[in-house]
Amino acid sequence: MRLAARPRPDAARTVLRVLGGATAALGAIAVTTGAAALAIAANAARAVVTPPGERPEEVILHGVDRASRTVTVSATSETELPGRYSLWFDRGRGHARVGTIVGRGPGVVIRELLSVERGDLETATRARWGAWYYLTPVDLGVEAEDVTVDTEFGPAPAWLVPAPDPSVRWIIQVHGRGVTRAEGLRVVPTARAGGWTSLLISYRNDGEAPSSPDGRYGLGDDEWRDVAAAIRFARERGARQIVLMGWSMGGATVLQTVLRASEARYVDGVILESAAVDWRAVLSRQARRRGLPRAIQALATRVLSEPWGVRLTGRAAPIDLDRLDATARAAELGVPLLVLHSDDDPDVPIEPILRLVAAAPGDVRLERFAVAGHTRLWNFDPHRFERAIGAWLSQLPEPSGRS
Template sequence: MPTARRPRRPSGAPWAQAAASLAHRSGQGALTAAGWAVRWAPTALSVAATTAFVLAGASSALAGVFARAVVTPVRRPSESTPVLAVVDGPDGLEVILPADEATTVPGVYSLTFDGGAGVARIGPVTSFDPRDGTVQRAVEEVYRGDLRAAVRGRLTGFVYPTPADAGLDAEDVEVPVPVGSAPAWLISPGLADHPRPAEGVWAVMVHGRGARRNEGIRAVPTAQRLGMTSLLISYRNDGDAPDAEDSRYGLGTTEWEDVEAAVRYALDHGARDVVLFGWSMGGAVSLQFVDRSDLAPRVLAVVLTGPVVDWMDVLRHQARLNRIPEAVGLLGQWLLSNRAGRFVTGLAAPVDLKALDWVSRADHVRVPTLILHSEDDEYVPVGPSAALAERNPELVRFVRFRQAHHTREWNVDPERWDRTVRGFLRAVLAAPRPGASH
């Protein structure tokens, strides 16, 4: 399906453009007399030194902004997609949006509006006119708010705001975490279609950066069909659980403790083993838990969708995406990973980025791991996911999706996502676990 072209962004950050312009102007005109050169050399050197100082300061400031943004929680994601119109279609409401790479992709999504107070489930494309750059999609359900009055919105991947909206019965529970008490949804297994139901196995769902626990609702029917109880958790700084003391993301190096608390809650309430489901940064959090926690032996498998398996690669990609010079991006990484950078980032402790590079640490993955990742993920590049599977083929399986962008593999092809996950977990459940203690 054709998509509208994105407008070209200006090359480089504003300070870089200004520097290039200054360099061009200062280089105009040839020096024709040695005396002129001698006379003005001190001034030229002074200008060059001043320019270098200004550029160095601007680079440091940009690196600081970049580093701080990475670890600062997103409280209310921006709603930047114009809602052009809501019309009556042959089968109900339809919404008209600008056509771009996100709005024209097939699948089912949610459209949040009115600052997140309104939510509607958006279905298939009903018409697409590349001439006027718009796309029309079915509105399957308006959960809350007045969609007709919406001016701008945000197309998201979570689909269902609450378990009840998905037709699921959930119990509200509280998980004791190191910084307080974190709310979670507990959902019973339902009717399993597996010949050997996963009795005593809980699916612990770990959402991504800037998302909340409703991100995992999509995976609950899959877990139910395997006979698993589902625990959809919140963790520090996500807007549901209490904030960390520094109110900063640890990119997985701190949040894993909240996953550990959730797994302990599951074990205390009847679970024998768990399977971790992680999306985006939730994948990094899950891998850190399996690597660091004493409860890691109770993890049967890990299922990751669009995961961050190498934060340094993600940071390099985001720097390129935002036209940030490589040197500035590297300085941003240094600020995140060194104690001196905490005055800029606000982190209570530096982030060990090397510990978050699972491509280099592929042999440290000791639990059967399934990675589902779209090749056109614009936020978390697919390369490290594929590389991790290549380096540890015995335990890591990689499944490539297309058109799904970031963490929307289920949205684009729910049947394939469900079939792949159930097939993988059935094999895990059927396999013996040498050395496991229960």
């Protein structure tokens, strides 16, 4: 991990004064000074709330076979998963779709090459694996309207994909961290088959919607306001039954909408896909994957959540991680829930999901996968994924017609 710039002396003194006895804990780990530990923790905390720039291309491309329409890539935990995926190359300018695994070799996987939407895959040497498969509604062959949702920072672009017949049933899709509204396109065919209109929104700091003044993510602590704006938009366009679906951080955002927005009274159900329902658990999992010592993990969490930490993260305000813990507030949800998650999710552990499912009242259903990864449940097994969502939607009560 690249270390952040050394904090200004006044910032470091402020942190150490607030932490009080943290110096002794820091001495137990492999850092030589409190300032060095603080720099590592600040870097980790800042990375969590900073929208990503150019993504690393970690998949090695070994070649394309035109005759067999296959592509050979390096074997990783992601490229070895069955299913259909995106392959981004040429620093994001190129895009291809890959499918079934048709062969393996030492350190490589040979996959079916389904299409190349743009770029020259044959000259590329590295790529990035991606879960969101469709890029725009055009890929689905459906009509869609480009609309904007009025948020507190300005108009945020969205796609409105109507049901085949006029419908008052709407699904609002809320994408995850570091991706765009295209993530939710995988659910549009299932929604349309059930007679639901889809609204796929953008939100602050996602690269499409207007940014907040600080340009930082709130992990759902701020973004729920943009979902509330989308609910208002849907209501103005005739929606009388609304389901919110959130992916990863979008799941955290959806749950905060239900718990905090006045518009929550119009929400008739929630679908969670690989959702972050307890950020402390998520941050701990990701810190362990990066090899950060426990003391640094704890300090990074304090940087995110304490008032003095805003000087290090660039956020306008600290993040209230207790308020974002939906497992602790599960009894307040009170709407039907469909929860889709995988045991092997490398980013968001399933244990908080199980606590949420056990504690939430009313109709709560868990579709539990074993080896589908993070936000890749559709890619891994689209039939099971679509069947679970379609069946759940069909069993929701008829729209109430409330005004």
